[in-house]
Amino acid sequence: MLLKSIKLFNFRQFKGEQEASFSTDIHKNVTVIMGDNGSGKTSFAQAFTWCLYGDTDFADKSMLNKEIENNLMPRQQVSVKVNLDLTHNDIEYYISRAQIYSRDDYGKIKPLSTSFNISYKKNGQQEFVKQSEVESRIKEILPKELSKYFFFDGERIQNFSKQIQRGKSKEFAQAVRGLLGLNAFIEAMEHLKPTSKFGVIGSYNDSYDSSSDDKIREYSNKIQKYQDDLDSIDQRLLQINDSIQIADEKCAELSNKINLHSEGERLQNEKKSLNQKIGKLIMARNQAEGSLLKVFNNNPTAYFAKSLIKQALDTLSNQDIRDKGIPDIHERTIKYLIDRGICVCGTKITFGNDAYVELNKALEYLPPKSIGTIISQFVNESEIRLKTSGFLYEQISDQYKIIRDFESDIDESRTDLSEIDKKLTDVVDVAPYQIDLHKYKDKIAELDREKRDLYQKRGAYLTSRDRLITDRSELTLRDEKNRKIEVYKAYAQYMYDELYALYQESEDKIRKKLENYINEIFRSIYEGGISLKIDSEYNIQILVEDTDGHVFDVEASTAQSLSVIFAFITGIIKIARENNNSIDDDSRMLESEPYPLVMDAPLSSFDKTRIRTICDTLPKIAEQIIIFIKDTDGEIAEEHLGQVVGKRYFFDKKNEFDTIIMQR
Amino acid sequence: MFDKEYVFSGKHADMVKKLTAQFGTDTNSKIFSRNIDVYIVAPIIGFLYGRKSSIDNTSDQTTKIFTEQLIKETTTLKYNYQLIMLLNKKQLPFEERLDKAFRNYGNKENTDDEETYNEFVLGGVEILYEKIIEEANMSEDFLQNIYDFTEEFNNRFNGSITTDEILDLCMLAKK
Amino acid sequence: MEPNDKIKIDKEKAQRLLKKLIIMERQNLKTKMHNDQQMVKLIKKSIEEEVECY
Numbered sequence: 001m002l003l004k005s006i007k008l009f010n011f012r013q014f015k016g017e018q019e020a021s022f023s024t025d026i027h028k029n030v031t032v033i034m035g036d037n038g039s040g041k042t043s044f045a046q047a048f049t050w051c052l053y054g055d056t057d058f059a060d061k062s063m064l065n066k067e068i069e070n071n072l073m074p075r076q077q078v079s080v081k082v083n084l085d086l087t088h089n090d091i092e093y094y095i096s097r098a099q100i101y102s103r104d105d106y107g108k109i110k111p112l113s114t115s116f117n118i119s120y121k122k123n124g125q126q127e128f129v130k131q132s133e134v135e136s137r138i139k140e141i142l143p144k145e146l147s148k149y150f151f152f153d154g155e156r157i158q159n160f161s162k163q164i165q166r167g168k169s170k171e172f173a174q175a176v177r178g179l180l181g182l183n184a185f186i187e188a189m190e191h192l193k194p195t196s197k198f199g200v201i202g203s204y205n206d207s208y209d210s211s212s213d214d215k216i217r218e219y220s221n222k223i224q225k226y227q228d229d230l231d232s233i234d235q236r237l238l239q240i241n242d243s244i245q246i247a248d249e250k251c252a253e254l255s256n257k258i259n260l261h262s263e264g265e266r267l268q269n270e271k272k273s274l275n276q277k278i279g280k281l282i283m284a285r286n287q288a289e290g291s292l293l294k295v296f297n298n299n300p301t302a303y304f305a306k307s308l309i310k311q312a313l314d315t316l317s318n319q320d321i322r323d324k325g326i327p328d329i330h331e332r333t334i335k336y337l338i339d340r341g342i343c344v345c346g347t348k349i350t351f352g353n354d355a356y357v358e359l360n361k362a363l364e365y366l367p368p369k370s371i372g373t374i375i376s377q378f379v380n381e382s383e384i385r386l387k388t389s390g391f392l393y394e395q396i397s398d399q400y401k402i403i404r405d406f407e408s409d410i411d412e413s414r415t416d417l418s419e420i421d422k423k424l425t426d427v428v429d430v431a432p433y434q435i436d437l438h439k440y441k442d443k444i445a446e447l448d449r450e451k452r453d454l455y456q457k458r459g460a461y462l463t464s465r466d467r468l469i470t471d472r473s474e475l476t477l478r479d480e481k482n483r484k485i486e487v488y489k490a491y492a493q494y495m496y497d498e499l500y501a502l503y504q505e506s507e508d509k510i511r512k513k514l515e516n517y518i519n520e521i522f523r524s525i526y527e528g529g530i531s532l533k534i535d536s537e538y539n540i541q542i543l544v545e546d547t548d549g550h551v552f553d554v555e556a557s558t559a560q561s562l563s564v565i566f567a568f569i570t571g572i573i574k575i576a577r578e579n580n581n582s583i584d585d586d587s588r589m590l591e592s593e594p595y596p597l598v599m600d601a602p603l604s605s606f607d608k609t610r611i612r613t614i615c616d617t618l619p620k621i622a623e624q625i626i627i628f629i630k631d632t633d634g635e636i637a638e639e640h641l642g643q644v645v646g647k648r649y650f651f652d653k654k655n656e657f658d659t660i661i662m663q664r
Numbered sequence: 665m666f667d668k669e670y671v672f673s674g675k676h677a678d679m680v681k682k683l684t685a686q687f688g689t690d691t692n693s694k695i696f697s698r699n700i701d702v703y704i705v706a707p708i709i710g711f712l713y714g715r716k717s718s719i720d721n722t723s724d725q726t727t728k729i730f731t732e733q734l735i736k737e738t739t740t741l742k743y744n745y746q747l748i749m750l751l752n753k754k755q756l757p758f759e760e761r762l763d764k765a766f767r768n769y770g771n772k773e774n775t776d777d778e779e780t781y782n783e784f785v786l787g788g789v790e791i792l793y794e795k796i797i798e799e800a801n802m803s804e805d806f807l808q809n810i811y812d813f814t815e816e817f818n819n820r821f822n823g824s825i826t827t828d829e830i831l832d833l834c835m836l837a838k839k
Numbered sequence: 840m841e842p843n844d845k846i847k848i849d850k851e852k853a854q855r856l857l858k859k860l861i862i863m864e865r866q867n868l869k870t871k872m873h874n875d876q877q878m879v880k881l882i883k884k885s886i887e888e889e890v891e892c893y
Contacts, residue, residue, distance in 0.1 A: 089868070140868075187878075190875070191882055192882070200886070291695065300705050301708060307822055308708065311751055377742075378746060381743050385829065393815070396810065419774060491853055498854075513688060
């Protein structure tokens with residue numbers, strides 16, 4: 001496919017009608033478009049995408065030039081159009097997409113109708129591709145999955161590199177195969193496929209029906225039913241495998257996370273038991289405190305007074321207490337005498353007389369008021385107090401020590417707790433991960449069960465089907481006409497088998513070739529211990545060789561990703577070109593056509609040496625190059641590409657909303 | 665004595681309140697359970713540390729001990745009183761001290777002795793407050809201070825005495 | 840794969856058919872003249888023709 005020219009009408013910054021035509025010269029196959037950031041290079045590149053596929057990567061889905069939009073009156077309509085001229089498979093196509101915008105009564109800009117046409121020149125006449133077929137035609141000219149690589153947006157590299165490295169897109173693989181020239185094979189195999197009802201063999205099976213033998217028709221129906229069932233089983237198995245793969249990946253991911261964070265669970269448990277321990281310790285300590293205070297409050301006087309009691313008793317026992325009392329006379333005696341009114345000596349005792357007063361005085365010194373008695377009482381009291389004074393100091397001392405021990409235990413535990421808390425802040429709760437992990441494991445088990453069931457069924461169906469086929473075959477051989485059909489089928493089958501093997505071989509070869517080219521190109525840009533591998537689905541792995549020769553996967557840097565993609569595309573283009581130019585019979589079976597390379601500002605990501613390498617490699621690889629560069633890269637590009645540049649443009653940015661494409 | 669309501673006032677009231685305040689989470693976390701508990705111990709402490717103090721009227725604070733409580737503790741209070749009187753002011757002849765402790769106890773004219781006793785009470789309150797409360801403001805420290813105070817007291821006053829010794833003395837004194 | 844041991848195939852014929860098929864497919868990719876159904880018919884025709892030939 002070669003791009004001839006593009007015309008823009010009011011497309012984004014490109015106000016009014018603007019056009020550019022591209023160099024298709026064999027030697028000077030480079031078209032350089034220069035412009036600063038914001039001048040519209042990306043918009044221009046997106047014009048291709050919009051024209052071919054109807055959408056862009058822009059967040060703002062309105063393609064209408066802002067100036068035109070602002071000047072649009074209510075109910076007025078304006079059209080945005082992109083026309084693309086290109087050749088593909090020796091046919092010249094004119095692809096045109098238009099979108100009408102209008103301002104409604106509320107002042108809002110609304111997109112109205114859209115039109116998309118593909119026309120081509122045939123026998124001097126312009127013919128239109130049927131509307132129902134435009135989509136598939138575009139797909140054939142350049143599938144959308146691949147368009148991103150041919151309209152190479154250097155600044156959106158990361159996403160692309162991820163796709164290439166981990167692309168699970170079957171469409172992508174298919175598209176690549178197409179580019180590599182394997183399409184004829186693929187088509188032929190599709191047509192011959194024995195399991196397809198609409199293929200050659202299927203059609204022959206159907207044609208058994210035209211024979212008068214009902215039995216054969218019956219067999220054919222049954223066989224087809226088994227075939228259909230087998231097909232859907234196979235499909236479901238593929239699905240299951242995909243799901244299992246995804247679930248496995250998830251499980252691995254979750255297990256990793258859980259292991260990393262399983263600390264957390266253990267720490268939480270520790271924390272819980274520590275808290276419990278602390279609680280118990282605090283309780284015990286408080287109890288001990290209570291005991292201590294109780295001791296302190298329980299008759300402390302006896303303890304504190306101990307030394308005084310000793311002294312007092314000392315004094316009392318040493319001193320000679322002269323008892324002023326009269327021996328053997330008790331208070332009772334005196335009272336009796338007073339009552340009697342006569343003393344022992346005969347003196348009269350009357351209330352208030354001298355005898356009375358003296359006798360009363362004596363009471364002071366007689367029991368029970370005698371000092372001796374009182375002191376006895378005092379000493380008894382002292383005894384009692386002493387006996388109950390206990391060991392206040394020892395008890396308090398003991399309790400105090402116990403309290404302090406508890407407190408230091410509590411402190412220790414608290415310190416441990418804060419250590420754990422510190423660790424926990426780094427750790428994530430794994431409970432939800434584990435729940436998910438279980439879910440996924442269950443899912444996998446379920447899928448496995450289904451798989452086993454399906455395999456069993458499959459086996460059974462295959463046996464039944466094959467038995468029926470043999471039976472039918474026997475029947476058919478009896479009939480002359482049907483016998484012929486068997487022969488045709490045999491040829492078709494043989495062809496299919498051969499094609500299949502040939503295809504595998506060719507695809508293998510081509511893929512290896514692609515891998516080699518890609519590595520070659522990659523190494524010329526990016527020396528040093530890195531190689532690329534392509535698998536059967538055209539996923540690319542970047543491998544790094546360390547000094548010991550070990551090889552491992554690696555995340556690509558921007559420059560590396562760019563180089564990978566660049567190498568990939570150029571590899572494909574190179575092969576496509578070879579197929580096209582090959583005289584070799586074998587290779588001619590693989591026919592594909594060259595593709596252009598439209599590169600949007602990749603140079604900014606490379607260093608100067610790489611730029612030079614790229615500029616050297618490019619023109620030799622692609623049939624046609626259209627390259628966008630910044631003003632600042634202009635000189636370099638000119639220096640390295642100058643010889644092969646066929647056309648030059650630059651984007652003259654008048655203002656935010658108006659860029660003009662100027663030829664240099 | 666000890667048959668009517670007793671009132672702590674001024675700074676002593678403040679001290680007694682603090683000595684009977686709850687310092688922990690438990691309602692039983694008090695250095696002294698009740699005012700009367702302070703009142704019982706204080707004179708002994710005051711006498712031993714040789715501290716007397718007079719009634720303070722610098723603030724309106726008061727806290728009291730009810731008559732019923734005092735009456736309940738009469739035996740102990742009387743005993744402590746007698747002990748102190750017996751041993752107070754060794755310059756006083758023994759006879760006089762004996763009188764003060766035993767004979768004159770309960771005499772309404774005993775105001776001097778009563779006052780002396782009361783001064784020891786207030787002095788003891790001050791000592792207790794200084795030793796247990798002043799340096800602390802957290803319950804651990806109260807406990808520490810109680811312990812320190814008890815230890816200091818033990819070393820200074822009770823260290824060389826065993827209970828048995830004293831009991832022997834009792835025997836002696838009874839004769 | 841279907842058992843076809845009772846039927847003999849001329850390998851040369853088969854290879855010729857194969858080459859013809861690829862060329863047909865390639866051509867059709869370019870011109871888009873025939874749809875799948877038509878292609879299948881054409882293939883069948885060429886097989887039958889080849890088989891009948893000597």
